Amino acid sequence: MTPELSWLPSWLSFGLMALPVAFALGWLASRLDWRQLRLEDRRNPRAYFRGLNFLLNEQQDQAIDAFIEAVQNDPDTSELHFALGNLFRRRGDYERAVRVHQHLLSRGDLSETEHQRAQHALALDYLKAGLLDHAENALLKLEGTPFQTQARLARLANHERARDWAQAAAIARSLDNARDLGAGGTSAGTQLAGSFAPRLAHYLCEQAAERLASRNVEGAQELLLRAIDTAPQAPRPRIDLARLQMQRGQASDNETVRREAASQACETLSAALDASPAAAPLIAAPLVKAAQACGQEASVQARLRALYEQAPSLDLLEALIALHAPVPDAAPGDASKPENLRGWYLRHLRHEPSLAAASKWLAGEKLEHEEERPLVQRALDRAAQPLLRYRCAACGFEAKQHFWQCPGCQSWDSYPARRVEEL
Incomplete structure (x- = not known):
């Protein structure tokens, strides 16, 4: 017998009828949501x-x-x-x-x-x-x-760009300390390698140059001595100190003072050769000037000749010729004559195929068609000029002079002491 529902309230009856509809709508909505999500x-x-x-x-x-x-x-x-x-x-x-x-x-x-x-x-x-x-x-x-190490390196580059050497030195020391303690050596993919001491020495040299520009000679010398203590193997502090010593001597009218200053510079540059033989091509020219000013040509000549025999270079070659070094195996009586001094170029060519050396040797030779010499010499000099530049090992930027910091990529000590032709 089917139960009667007439006794139920009308609203309850309506609710029971709406249940299937609500279920159907809910199911449809869920299907639409899943479809939208997919x-x-x-x-x-x-x-x-x-x-x-x-x-x-x-x-x-x-x-x-x-x-x-x-x-x-x-x-x-x-x-x-x-x-x-x-x-x-x-x-x-x-x-x-x-x-x-x-x-x-x-x-x-x-x-x-x-x-x-x-x-x-x-x-x-x-x-x-x-x-x-x-x-x-x-x-x-x-x-x-x-990211601490990366951040410090970026800040270091910022202060170098702004030439704020004191702040740059503080950050470099913090990086050095972190590397020594083993903290921050690896951060966000950055691995610190080597000491920052050479860079700290460069900062001191830059500060010394600023003091020298403001005529604070004593302050500049003090900073250069600190730079030598910071990085004993770095050639720049001693080269800059020797230049300062020569300038102080040249500023005096007393010949004895001038010779003593030149002797000090000679001693400083000899120490630079001991500490950094690879920098001999950069040290040779100022060493020759100092030796000629204090009368130590003989000892310097022997030192440079020994270095040249170990590693021939154009700058050492020019330094020996400037000192009137006799050419090995030349006639004893004619060793200091110009034609025999040019024999150094021929001797160099036997070991190094140098266009620059060939051009300088040819400049003193007589040609069969002597009237054409200017054309030939000009062509050779022009071809040799690019070979006498220095090239950054980091970015390839070339320059006529040697830089301690590359003007292109801002890398320190990226310029070899040798010229392009010798690389």
């Missing part, structure tokens, strides 16, 4: 991989558009923000890169690691944009993080 999941990876494909094809503008689409579809994904910010920086759009990384830093859901990463990325944005004050503040916030 659609978004398909769309996000598609935009992401499309951006990667553009990157591989070096199409940065299209890659940025694809990553913007991916970020809009999934604004909570930090990796997409990092990728987008780095792309803006690489393209030179530093303002937008800063905005992206500042947005990441303002988020409260970032982990500590991602927050530090965003802080480092923001510092790089400021560095690339040339906003050094903002970069300094951003880099200081990375102290005590895995």
